[in-house]
Amino acid sequence: MRNPIDPPETGESNRLSAEDSSTAARTRQNHRSAVDGDVKILASGARVALFGKVGGRGVHVIGQVVAARILGAEIFGLYALGWTILRIATKLGPLGLDQAAVRFGAGYWQEHKAALRSLLRRSLGLALLSGILLGGGLVFGAPMLATRIFGKPDLEVVFRVFGVALPLAILLRVTASATRASQLVKSAVLSEDIGQPAAFLMIATPWLLLGGGLSGALWSMTVSFALALGLATVLLKLLLSPLQTDRPAPELPLRKILAFSLPASLSGTFVMLLVWADRLMIGLLRPAADIGVYQAASQSAILFAVILGAFASIFPPQIARLYHAGETRRVEQLYRVSTKWGLYLSIPAFLVIFFESRNLLALIFGPEFTRGWVALLILTVGQLGNVATGGASQLLTMTGYQTSWLIMSSSALTANLALNLLLIPQFGIEGAATASALSLTGLFLAAVVRARKVLRMWPYDARYLKGLLAVACAAAAMAAIHAALPANPLARVTIGAVVATGAFFLPLVLLGLDPEDEQIRRLVGSLWRRTRT
Numbered sequence: 001m002r003n004p005i006d007p008p009e010t011g012e013s014n015r016l017s018a019e020d021s022s023t024a025a026r027t028r029q030n031h032r033s034a035v036d037g038d039v040k041i042l043a044s045g046a047r048v049a050l051f052g053k054v055g056g057r058g059v060h061v062i063g064q065v066v067a068a069r070i071l072g073a074e075i076f077g078l079y080a081l082g083w084t085i086l087r088i089a090t091k092l093g094p095l096g097l098d099q100a101a102v103r104f105g106a107g108y109w110q111e112h113k114a115a116l117r118s119l120l121r122r123s124l125g126l127a128l129l130s131g132i133l134l135g136g137g138l139v140f141g142a143p144m145l146a147t148r149i150f151g152k153p154d155l156e157v158v159f160r161v162f163g164v165a166l167p168l169a170i171l172l173r174v175t176a177s178a179t180r181a182s183q184l185v186k187s188a189v190l191s192e193d194i195g196q197p198a199a200f201l202m203i204a205t206p207w208l209l210l211g212g213g214l215s216g217a218l219w220s221m222t223v224s225f226a227l228a229l230g231l232a233t234v235l236l237k238l239l240l241s242p243l244q245t246d247r248p249a250p251e252l253p254l255r256k257i258l259a260f261s262l263p264a265s266l267s268g269t270f271v272m273l274l275v276w277a278d279r280l281m282i283g284l285l286r287p288a289a290d291i292g293v294y295q296a297a298s299q300s301a302i303l304f305a306v307i308l309g310a311f312a313s314i315f316p317p318q319i320a321r322l323y324h325a326g327e328t329r330r331v332e333q334l335y336r337v338s339t340k341w342g343l344y345l346s347i348p349a350f351l352v353i354f355f356e357s358r359n360l361l362a363l364i365f366g367p368e369f370t371r372g373w374v375a376l377l378i379l380t381v382g383q384l385g386n387v388a389t390g391g392a393s394q395l396l397t398m399t400g401y402q403t404s405w406l407i408m409s410s411s412a413l414t415a416n417l418a419l420n421l422l423l424i425p426q427f428g429i430e431g432a433a434t435a436s437a438l439s440l441t442g443l444f445l446a447a448v449v450r451a452r453k454v455l456r457m458w459p460y461d462a463r464y465l466k467g468l469l470a471v472a473c474a475a476a477a478m479a480a481i482h483a484a485l486p487a488n489p490l491a492r493v494t495i496g497a498v499v500a501t502g503a504f505f506l507p508l509v510l511l512g513l514d515p516e517d518e519q520i521r522r523l524v525g526s527l528w529r530r531t532r533t
Contacts, residue, residue, distance in 0.1 A: 412446075
């Protein structure tokens with residue numbers, strides 16, 4: 001009889017080794033299947049969000065074009081400046097409760113209905129209080145802001161009306177975000193991304209055509225927020241009503257919610273200021289017409305933010321759920337896949353803007369705005385750098401490193417303001433674009449490095465080599481046809497878009513798509529079919 005402490009005999013050793021190998025193989029297969037499921041959820045959510053954000057952003061841009069063409073560059077510049085302050089306040093006003101609803105709500109969904117409802121009630125109540133205080137401050141502070149700070153008395157009516165809109169916009173942001181805790185993004189897309197800009201376009205167009213002027217545009221925006229908020233509230237109730245399981249869960253202390261949400265809110269506000277501060281600084285240092293031209297340029301570069309936003313709609317709740325469960329390897333795979341997909345979708349648009357920025361502005365906004373083509377080019381380079389870093393900021397925030405992200409974003413904002421003060425007086429709107437591009441790129445590169453240090457996660461691997469080759473092919477094709485294109489802006493932009501897209505994706509297909517890229521192929525195919533119809 002063999003002693004229990006003796007090593008196993010050869011046959012038994014081989015059997016144990018085979019069992020270990022089989023177990024390891026099953027573990028790898030289970031991990032691969034889980035990652036495939038995560039990628040499908042990411043692709044499905046990103047597809048819905050991208051359709052919604054592209055469609056919503058398209059409707060928003062149409063509304064901006066209508067306002068710009070009817071109001072003219074100077075009055076449109078006043079509207080754009082007020083819109084900028086409204087957007088910044090809408091980011092700060094929720095106090096990060098929109099992100100808290102996703103961060104904690106994703107863990108409560110389906111299983112802890114009472115705790116989920118309590119979280120949402122407190123989040124919405126605090127957001128409403130914040131919105132009323134900020135909106136009231138904007139209404140009563142309008143004369144001082146318009147005359148003493150910006151030196152433009154006509155801005156007073158802009159600030160007063162948008163002060164009324166602010167509580168509605170803040171509640172819309174939190175309510176729409178709450179629906180994303182379910183990892184279903186349709187409700188947020190329908191209400192915030194599509195519903196609000198569509199309502200503005202339908203209300204503002206006839207009002208402006210009938211001579212409503214600046215006041216008509218402002219009140220149209222306010223009513224559109226009210227309508228979108230009503231839609232978001234109905235959709236949230238529909239999502240919550242079928243929930244049956246209510247396992248007991250301790251109610252989150254308000255202190256814990258705010259410990260997450262306030263740093264997240266501040267860092268989100270700082271990032272928003274990075275994107276929008278250039279317009280504020282131009283408003284302080286340059287004529288109103290320059291604000292209008294710069295707004296047109298920045299709207300043309302917004303597609304990259306739309307692409308990032310599509311992944312940001314579904315990526316954070318996935319991170320929150322998987323990281324809480326200890327599935328860090330699956331989080332890293334999603335990080336890499338989402339970053340690569342963002343770049344793949346952005347490269348054709350970047351090449352079109354790089355070669356046809358002047359014609360793009362002429363086509364969309366009219367000849368009066370074409371002098372912003374250099375600013376558009378600079379902003380596009382900065383936005384591509386943003387896309388190339390993927391969801392590093394959401395990764396840090398949803399894994400508990402929101403304070404690190406706060407420190408980095410505040411430092412980047414300080415650098416941005418200093419660069420704007422230095423460059424705008426000498427270089428005008430091109431200086432503002434340079435300040436924005438440098439600070440944004442620096443911030444998100446720092447986020448990637450920080451995520452690598454504290455989480456041991458990196459978004460890049462050898463799979464990007466095929467993408468670099470495809471970029472080279474597409475750039476060469478665009479350079480080759482650039483001189484031969486007709487003078488018509490519509491023809492140049494359309495032909496450029498077809499060539500850039502085909503010349504980028506064809507080499508990827510010929511070199512062989514990675515397994516997960518089948519999802520992005522379907523997404524691009526869906527976009528193409530929607531475009532044709």
